[in-house]
Structure formats: structure tokens, C-alpha cells
Amino acid sequence: MNIVGQIKPLVAKAIKDLYGVEIPAEQLTVSNTKPEFEGDYTIVLFSLVKSMKKSPETLGKELGEKLLSTNSGFFSAYNVIKGFLNLTIVDQYWTSFLQDNYANPSFGKLPDNHQKVIVEYSSPNTNKPLHLGHLRNNFLGWSVAEILKETGHTVYKTTILNDRGIHICKSMVAWQLFADGATPESTGIKGDHFVGDYYVLFGTELKKQVEKAVAEGMTKDEAEKNAPIMQLAQQMLIDWEKGDPEVRNLWQKMNSWVYEGFNETYKKIGSDFDKSYFESDTYLLGKEFVTEGLEKAVFFKKEDGSVWIDLTDEGLDQKIVLRKDGTSVYITQDIGLADKKYEDFHYDQSLYVIADEQNYHMKVLELILHKLGKPYANGVYHLSYGLVELPSGRMKTREGNVVDADDIIEELKKVSRQKTEELGKVKDFNPGELNELYDTIALGALKFFLLRVDPKKRMVFNPEESIDFHGFTGPFVQYTHARIRSILRKAAAEENAVPEAKNISQQSPLLKLEKDLIVLLEQYTVVVSQAMTEHNPSVLAIYAFNLAKLFNAFYTEHSVMNAESPEKKLLRLHIAEMTANTIKSAMRLMGIGVPERM
């Protein structure tokens, strides 16, 4: 039970004893006391004033007195300023909290709650390499999955590879036309980039053909439909669906190149999946539900034979679920896949990490599942995140204005190598250890950068300014961790570092920065559960940064190894150890490693 959870019932009881009024403990507002006031936690009194018929000042005084006299082992002081009752918790509480938890590396982990959750994320198209926007998706999905695990859920990570369709045919056609048999092997280009280049090539060739046709008097729409290269792609899609062996072979070959590239990148960034679904397997799945929907009168058939759902009552439009030629559309496949996933995992919750441009689509999917009476419909949750934009606007592979995932990681690795060499603290590392360290720092910087912002919000990445290693960044937190570990190594090397100090619980009074740190450490469990309920890793990033910053302030002010007394030294070593552990845990939930030295 965290401390706010302990304070609330005490206050509620005091109110009842004093005034005979029952206030549900959850309704009380308890917040951190602002640094400029004396105290640890603050009760906001305004909401109580009316029902108690007292002025805020009197109410605060009476409540403060009561709390202090009945819980003298818990509260040590109070003061009332305007409508705020500031309470101070006894030092003993904080020191014994520290004593109990400082050496527990899994502080904050919750026991199994028997909830099964699947997190679908990444889900790339197999016609182009990953860019910064995909990385946000990957980091977010991975992190949310780990946060769910940490809070007791059983989690399965899945992905759906969009491996068929007109966009894939485009890169295939371009390869046939322009590659002259070239392969990733023959060119030395990573497979996903290789295929992506032909997708871009298709776009430029199409543009040429369209411009020519428009100059000859065609409208742009017509020109695009009738462009020879587009017709080739359309024909190829038809051949693919028919199962034409030549097309299927080419398709398999090009996809395998892409997977090879993806796997390399996934390995580097730490993305992993318990199960991968392929759209080429699932795209026909939803059809049976069309029949079911018609029987249940959820769907209706138009004269031309196409099948629709009417969502105008929900403020949406009519949506097609089956074409007149009997083929399924995107939403139909998604119904089928949702069902397949339920069959495979029997989930309680199913998260979809998908960009917010699909909010409408996902809303429709949820509605349809509800209307079909699917038992899992309530568990479906769209974890919608905002796009990563450049200062010039959104990234588009077709237009070439993307920040490539592999490129940005390489760039950051260069920076981390340069800074590490400048600092010169790891000259004894061998090349393998160094490379691992540069990976940890570079990915730490990148993941932290993309996760530190509320996922729901759009964010801007400025390549000119690139990613900083100072301030509110991953490397800052990693660096703080390395420095703490350095102190702890030193202490461990000292024989009998603190012989005569056995117990820190008599450490009174705690200095301000000592207590501030313990108070912040105590809040870690609340932060993790907030990250879980909000599906929001940014609260962990902010927390880890604040913790690191506070520790840095603490230890420039107070010496650990040369503390005033053996007891203080032990206390500070415990604070240091728990800070390092907690930083490590929070960063781990974001997929970020923290080096012992850097």
C-alpha cells in the first residue's frame, strides 16, 4: 500500500470522528506538498468546507490536531495555509521504507492478476524500410507490453505483416522493369532498403507517366488510373490473387529480402513477437462473419450484392464490409483477425498499437464486434498514437522525406562513441564491449526521445537539432546510473565499509534532500500503475529523469563516502542503491539498458 493510500483513510476517519460526516476516502484530494511549503503531503480542504460548515482555516487546524494526536506515530507536524493542510510524515516511516526496499531489485513488480492481454504492434508493410514513425510504434508497443507484465498481466506480443496488396505489387513491378536481376546480395544493400528503393522508383516513374498524360489533356485521376505502370501493378495484383506461380515466386523472393532486413532491425531495437500473423493468410478470414452479420441483421445487402453496415445512429456513416464481387475489404479482414487472435489466445484485453489516422476505422471495428455480440468486443482497445512529424510536415516514404530507422541509429552510435572517447572512462573495454555500450547509449537516447512524450500527442522531430545527450534524455539518466554504480563499487571494495552502523532507522532528522529522494522512490509503484492504466510510458520517462536529477542534486550537496557519520553513510548508500535499482527498473520498462560504466 503506497503512502497516499494510507493517508486517505486516516483523514476520512478523523473527519468522521470530529464531525460525524462520512466521506469516502477516494474522494479526498491528497497531493505532494509544493517545495516552498513545509510538509510532505497536502490535503486540499476546499471541497470539504461546505459539508462541514467550517472555514478552511478552522477545518484545517482541527483536522491537523486530530490527525497528529491520534496518529502520533505517523504524522509529526502539520500547518494550514489558505485551504491547504500540509502534513509531515515521521522520519521513521521513511527510513524503514528504505530499509525494507533498498536491496529489492524488483520493487514495484505486482503479482500475477490472471489477466491475458495481447499487444499487437509494429505491423509493417513489406514494401519499405522502417522509419522514425515506425520506431515510435515499436518502442511504444514493446514498452506497454512490458509495463503490463510488470503489473501482473500475462502478455503476448503479436504483429500483423501487411505482406500483400497493391503497394507490394508496386515495388514488384518496378523491380521487374528496372532491376535487371539485381538483388540485395549483388548490390550489398540491406533487403528492406533494397525493396523500398523500388517502391520509390515506382512512384517516380508513375509521376512521369501521369505528367505526360496530363500534358496531353487527361485529368490527373484518369492519368493515374490509366498509367501503363499502374496497370501493370493492378494486373499483378489480380495474378497474385489467382496464385500465378511466377508472381507468387517473385512476391516470396522480395518479401524474404524485406524480412531479412526487418529482422536485423528488430534485433537491434529489441522488438520481439510471440506470434506473427501474415495478411496473405488472414485476408480471407472475415467472410464468414459477413454471413453471420446478415443473419443477425447487423449488416444489410444492397441491390448490387455488396454488403454494408449502417452506423449513422452512432454518428458515423454506412461502411462497406463486402464488395459486390464478393471480395472482402480491410475491415472484414480485421474482424476475421480479431476472431483468430481470440481463438489463439483467449485474451481478456486486446491492444492495437496503431497511429491515430486510423481512429475512425478502429471505432468502426469495435462497433461491429459489439453488434455481432462477440464476447471479446469489450477487451478491444485501440492504443492510438500521434505521428512523428518533421518540421516540414509529415514523413512520406514516397516523397523521400523520411528519417530512416537504421540511419538514425547509426548516427546516434557515432555520437555516443565520440562522447565516450572524450570522457575516457572505459578505456579498458574490448571492442565488443564498446560496441555494446554504444548500442545501449544510442538506443537509450532514441527510445527515451520517442517515449518521453504522451503517445496520444503528435510530436515533432527536428533532424537539424537531432537528439541531445544532455538534460531530459536517456543518456542523462544512464549517466547518473553509472555514477551511482561507481560509488557503490567503491563502497563494496572497502572492507567493512560501515562497521559500527547496523541500522538506519534511528537516522533522525533526515536532511531535506535525503527525504525528498526517499519520498520520490516511494512513489515509483504509483507511477508504474499510472503508466499501465494510461498505456503511457512517458510517465516513466519523466519519473526516471526527475529521480536522476534529484539524485545529482543530492550528491553534489552531500557526500556519501565521506558522510558525517557511519549511520549517515549507510543511509546514503541505501538511498544510492535504491535509486540505481529504481532507475534501472523504470528504464527497463522502456526497453532501455543502463550501463555500469559509460
Add this chain to the structure above:
RNA sequence: GGCCCCGUAGCUCAAUUGAAUAGAGCAUUUGACUACGGAUCAAAAGGUUUCAGGUUUGAAUCCUGACGGGGUCACCA
């Protein structure tokens, strides 16, 4: 045009979900290196929270309207 989201320091982001004087980082200026690791610390400066009304003891937060930005409304995926 209908619906949805957003607008906070020069820039990138916070604000315990309605509470005290709206906080951080970057950039700018100043100070601290014979250092328990300077990828650090201490400090200064930077705000009419897009605008106009309203609700409330209290509004960046809730409501109405305006302005600005984005998304979506395909027999594409």
C-alpha cells in the same frame, strides 16, 4: 462541408485529471572542475496558457462561439 483531435516560454514537451506563484529540457547569460565520474551542479532571464464569453470558492483543464493547425469521411490497406 460532417465528425474527431490539437493550440502552454524562441524551440521540444510537463502540469498529480478542477487547486497554492503554470513547471522541465534545449537555446541565451552568469558561476562551480588538483571531480565519491563536468554526458554534472548552482543561478538568471524567458508566459495575457490562440482569442472572446460562461460555469465554479478556484479554470491551461469543463461549456459556448471565433480563429489557426492536423486527421478522417474509398467497392485502398
